[in-house]
Amino acid sequence: MNGPAQRRITIKEVAEAAGVGVATVSRVLSGGSASAETREKVLAAAARLDYRPSALGRNLRRQRTGGIGLLVPDITDSFYARLADGVLSCARSYGEPVTVGVTGDDPEREAELIGTLIEQSMDRLIAVPSGDGDMWAPALRAGLNVVFADRRVRTDVPSVVPDDRAGVLTAVEYLAGLGHRKIAYLGRHAQSQRVAAFTAALASLGLPADRDLVVHARSSRDSAYAAAAGLLQHRPDVTAVIAGGNVLGEAAVLAARELDVRIPRDVSLIMFDDVPWAELCSPPLTVIAQPAQDIGYRAAELVLRQGRRPPTVTLPTQLVVRASCGPRVASPRR
Amino acid sequence: MNGPAQRRITIKEVAEAAGVGVATVSRVLSGGSASAETREKVLAAAARLDYRPSALGRNLRRQRTGGIGLLVPDITDSFYARLADGVLSCARSYGEPVTVGVTGDDPEREAELIGTLIEQSMDRLIAVPSGDGDMWAPALRAGLNVVFADRRVRTDVPSVVPDDRAGVLTAVEYLAGLGHRKIAYLGRHAQSQRVAAFTAALASLGLPADRDLVVHARSSRDSAYAAAAGLLQHRPDVTAVIAGGNVLGEAAVLAARELDVRIPRDVSLIMFDDVPWAELCSPPLTVIAQPAQDIGYRAAELVLRQGRRPPTVTLPTQLVVRASCGPRVASPRR
DNA sequence: AATCATGGTGGAATCGTTTCCATGAACGGT
DNA sequence: ACCGTTCATGGAAACGATTCCACCATGATT
Incomplete structure (x- = not known):
């Protein structure tokens, strides 16, 4: 069906092909110092072999996972879909993968999903929290970098909410x-x-x-x-x-x-x-x-920029008048 | 802001706490053979320390990542949102995380996202393909386990499509x-x-x-x-x-x-x-x-069950008559 | 001319897990 | 009583990257 899975090429093979050590390859690829000559050799070898560094190896060593987690109550709800779209859009520009979970507004499912995320060593999480703030204590203690979206249930967690x-x-x-x-x-x-x-x-x-x-x-x-x-x-x-x-x-x-x-x-x-x-x-x-999409985008920015983060950003809403409101009628209905 | 990230506890610490070797802990936790006594000791220690195995370590060793990737043209479109919901729902019952990407129906963005997924060592992918089938050759050669949803652009890739x-x-x-x-x-x-x-x-x-x-x-x-x-x-x-x-x-x-x-x-x-x-x-x-949700669910089943997979499953559609169709009028409009 | 700073380089340790293999104990069969 | 089989067990090697550290060559300084 799918062809025979060809083995992934590693940094070691690139090093061999370029005639240098693995440390040098790593340094060149992550922007460290190297002589022009070496840099060129390494780059050429990497390109020739179509080398892609394994995020697994990197993350294991670095003790942190790049990606960001996203927890929404219901991806089928247009509001959360747009919020997710905002997150995805911002994450894409950083090249970060986003892992999405659906909580169904159930704190238990939410806790379960957080557990899965922690197992993946995800350290950044955007969530539309479903329960009250207390249940987030363990996740925060685990070192998770959390940003709340749409709802603010703890004052000690940065949040992006509509006004x-x-x-x-x-x-x-x-x-x-x-x-x-x-x-x-x-x-x-x-x-x-x-x-x-x-x-x-x-x-x-x-x-x-x-x-x-x-x-x-x-x-x-x-x-x-x-x-x-x-x-x-x-x-x-x-x-x-x-x-x-x-x-x-x-x-x-x-x-x-x-x-x-x-x-x-x-x-x-x-x-x-x-x-x-x-x-x-x-x-x-x-x-x-x-501004559902904006909420997501801003939340993603907050969670990606590690700098000191404002506790809460509030985004404006807007009244759009169409035709579903009219003057009160004098007598009560029926 | 968030408390000091307490260090993650490893299998080694569990082994020490239980007074056994790491190999034994791993065996117990993944259902291998062990004496009842040892098993109990290990389980107790793991529970006491709230141990969670690191997916990073496991995946690196195992050479395969658990999670599944999902590529849709537009998560804002109700159809794809429901499809994604089906995938998420199935994946949750397996405890597998899902990484979502939005292609915007742009083959270039799609290729880029596939690259990101491969870097994460994801080996399972559900995609609503945006381009023609040819551009999938490299991904397939890379050993990706692909299932197409909603559209079928290659006959050699299992697909779940509406009729x-x-x-x-x-x-x-x-x-x-x-x-x-x-x-x-x-x-x-x-x-x-x-x-x-x-x-x-x-x-x-x-x-x-x-x-x-x-x-x-x-x-x-x-x-x-x-x-x-x-x-x-x-x-x-x-x-x-x-x-x-x-x-x-x-x-x-x-x-x-x-x-x-x-x-x-x-x-x-x-x-x-x-x-x-x-x-x-x-x-x-x-x-x-x-049946958007079903399409997603079935696709997830296909990609999760590693067994031999049927080339294509076609799901029925249904006419729902409401009020937007009427008899043809005799004369052309205006 | 000898020493010191400098900067590129590669070996090796490390991250947390799984799995191979060797070891040793217990046990049943001849 | 001895040997072979079975089974639980732990040490150690791998997975693929980053990064510390030691090393060496070169150029500059005293």
Whole structure:
């Protein structure tokens, strides 16, 4: 099938071919000092034999692995896919390989994947953390160079996050400006930051901050749908909902359609994360755009540049008005 | 910031702690023969010290790296994201790390990424190949264990692909059944298989097989939009178009909307690849669903099971009728 | 002219694991 | 009672790179 695996050529063979010692070859190839003549001989031999240094040997000796690990809850979610794309894009320009793991927002799976990464001697990791910060203590003690993306669960770990506070404030203000008073937040678990920002925003505008106005779903599509349907069904008094992510938003329009709740006439919808289909949707969705790709790119920069790193970088979000929000109707729905 | 990287503990220390030799520890941990007493001592010591064997050392010795490489054109594209998810899911059950690279459908970038992977001594690779099959010769000669996914560009490499022929045949037959005669195919470059199947399907139904009826785009969103707009503008006689992927489909509805071409009244649209938003779209899109996740999962199985492998596995597609196709109108548009 | 600095060079140690091989003990068969 | 087989065991060699260190030749300084 595949041809007979030809043996890999080693630094020793290059040294022989060039008529020098292995140390010299290593030095030339990693930019150390050598005479012009020797350098040329070595380079020629290496090129002729198509020599590629083994990362295994190098890393074993160096006690550190080049590559970087990336842990996301769900690569299928457009937001995390774009975040991953950003990481990949930055890593490529450094020639560093990226090992990706899917946590499913499950701390246990996450711990397992971290274990695998440590076995590989990976020392750099970008993660969208799923649990709380405590479970990261062992990984940090193991010397892992961690950067959090999208969520910040420890203050002692550099993080790259969207400006959630400003984002929800913008959303709430926009909806309040349209006359809405009963605004609900439909979010994932472990979005405590956003929820706090949400209730704060409600309070600052003098709107009712009923605890039932925030509904949580797990990160599966089914769970999101159930949460959205439950909210729409049991709270006919809410006239606007903020969906905390694109799968939540999707679930909300699906549930609304199923329950014959019209958007935006019956309820206004605003979704976190701008995705290509938001414009295609009926109606086109008003969104809080998040710079997913940038988050990934910046996180990769942080983890690759070893220099002293700022504790947190916050990236701005942006309100994109389309057609899923309208003025509040006078009477409650149905 | 992060605590002082505590030194990793090695097999030697476990051996000392257990009062045995390193060889014995290695044997116990990899399931070799040992007396019950020794085994227990070793296991206890390993657990107590929280020992994790270094994959670096193991791989260097074993001359093969456990992990698997994955090369996709665009992780942002829902299809490839789902494919990657399948690979990741299978790999996780084997405890194998996956290194992901994004080729952008560019053979040069692809070659570069393959080089990086080879440097890591990766010997297993799942790829959605971007170029033709020839450029894979060096990688195969290097002993890489390759499985192609989604596209098959060499017959001597195991591949997992959707049943493109049946898929386009189903689509064409469905459209022809609605009375359409001028059907266009909007595809990516390097989809020669599908194009061939498309023209064959047209021919078998006695429909005109104008060469201009197939339009190609590169894999960027802009290029897709340009191709879709061009097709819609310059060929008012086509009454149905098949989009060869979800970004092409997205571009088609966007372009149609912009050009005030109504779907499905003016032109019918059928899209390859069922994505969550197809149902949310206005109108909901009729699609040929592809088992993206399965493709990835099966490819991973193939590359992980070292046994003799079937040359190609073809996975069925499925027509999902929604609302983007209608009967042909008597007169050509405008 | 003898010594010292300089800079290129190669041998050898090292990283952490697996695996080959030799050793020694226990044991059963003749 | 002796020998051959089996089995657990540990020492040591490999894997492929980096890097410390010793070495030597050359040129400069006293």
